[in-house]
Amino acid sequence: MVRALGFETRVALRFLLEGRMQSLLIVVGVAAGVAVVAYISALISGLQANTLEKTLGAQAHVTVRAADDTVRPARAAAAGEQRLARTQPREQRPRSIADWPALMAELQARPEVAAVSPMVSAAGLGLRGEATQAIALVGVELERYDRIVQLKSKVVAGSARLGPGEAMVGRDLAADLGLAVGDRFTIVTGNVSEITRVTALVDLGVRELNRRTVYVPLRSAQSLVGLPGGATSLDLRLHDVWAAGTLAAALAAQLPYEVEGWQQANAQLVSALNAQTISTTIIRVVVATVVVLGIASVLVVSVVQKQREIGILRAMGATRAQVQRVFLLQGAVVGALGSLLGVALAVALIAGFTRFARGSDGLPLFSIGLPPALALQVALGATIAGVLAAVAPARRAAALDPAQAIRL
């Protein structure tokens, strides 16, 4: 390849070296563009990954739950008929998914599903001495549920264990109730109460969840809520978090239950993420355009400056295609060199961010990195942009009339 393009490569490199300052400036310009694109992409990816991790760290990707009780009108209104009716909504009670073990096995068999876990959830009260706190009671099978939200990794005190009569409690709730690992407190739901012992305190990453959540064994929750053998919902973890919307829609169409993907449950977050993605794309497009225009303008100037040389080469027998390739190669070289420098600059910026951007706890705000695939993508993009930017100048150079060019 290099040998086949030996003439073009040699001339392109010499032309670039001849205008050293010009070439250096445009390479630095491309590098700045590449660095901005790579850094912004890495930053936004890191931010989004961090946000998603925090958001999905305590919730399932998809939740299948028993539908709410609703009141259906006694008779539907006929066409043209005006009806005056007032429908009183029904009070809601915990309801179980029918034959949930069978449904769980069915869901687990789907290729996009990584894990399924049954849950009984209900509101209740946590009592200890004089203190009373509203709680969100969550009954789970620890091993299964751990595969959904990695609950064990969120333990900040005690050990992750949910035996009969045991509970894992949100860190802030424990503080409100004055609980430590090993302490006992009472859970009350309706008319049922149970004394449980705290085995662990957990930090779910969201203060509101830490102030309310109490994990108990599934069986305990079933008896506390009055749903023996039941499960109010099935939590799903997927291999690809972004497949949640599609799967939720598909399951909603098949099952007589409410199915909600995490995107529906976090619509505002998804909007924010989408806005970020759009902003990043706009920045990338604008920067790429600036890079292309920068390279193109330098090469256009170069064509004007090198008219006589182009004329000589043409007179000596260089074909139009060879002259065209000389300028395309210049674009590619500028793009490739700028890419290398830009990626190195982006790595330095990322290192600087990781080192200096720290939270009040002294830890990095969130981790960002430049995945090789992203670096390669940006570098390839800039190189291709360099070649594309060179197309117009190259065509112009190739179209030069050698007789006229020599006379200049």
Add this chain to the structure above:
Amino acid sequence: MKANGELVALRGLRKSYNVGRPNEAEVLHGLDLTIARGEFAALIGPSGSGKSTLLNILGLLERPTGGSYRLLGDETTTLDEQALTLRRREALGFVFQFHHLLPAFSALENVTLPALMRHGHVDAAAQARATGMLAAVGLAEALHKRPGELSGGMQQRVAIARALVGEPPLVLADEPTGNLDRASSDEVFALMRRMHAERGTAFLVVTHDPRLAERCDRIVELVDGAIVSDKRHAPSG
């Protein structure tokens, strides 16, 4: 069919500019001219007589608007752009008034450019040929100097070496001494004559200098786009 010994044959060659426009102007009016292999001819004439246009057409850098131009026996007026370029590469060498070397390349690199252009690389044989050619024009010590480091006469000698290195049958020289002082001018002209004598390469030299024209084997005079005289004689000096 290739004519024996016939290098260039023009028949009724015409060239007009701004064809089809109100300011259309014919600058060459049906020229007939033949140049044989190994000739050393001068093309003279006043400014605006059409010398450069004729040279450009002979060099396949411009197309005539009428007539026939056969180079090495092949009609060139029907060739496409690519074929003209390749024919130019194979059959012609150029020496310009302002040497027109590539300033970013050394003398040796300028002379190896034709080989690089043809093959994509410069092999040892091409390198040796270029080195020998530069030695032949007296620049053995200046192989790696850039044009900017050479005098005008030396630059023109590099240009002659570059024109001859591919051993083309015809070299077209457009006022090759026009930018040189008298001593350099004589030196360059003598070099061309020597190369012609040693290699048998045909030269067509455009010049304003009657002194140099007299040192050619043949003088073709162009006035107002027409050949008004075509004399062969024994060169003086």
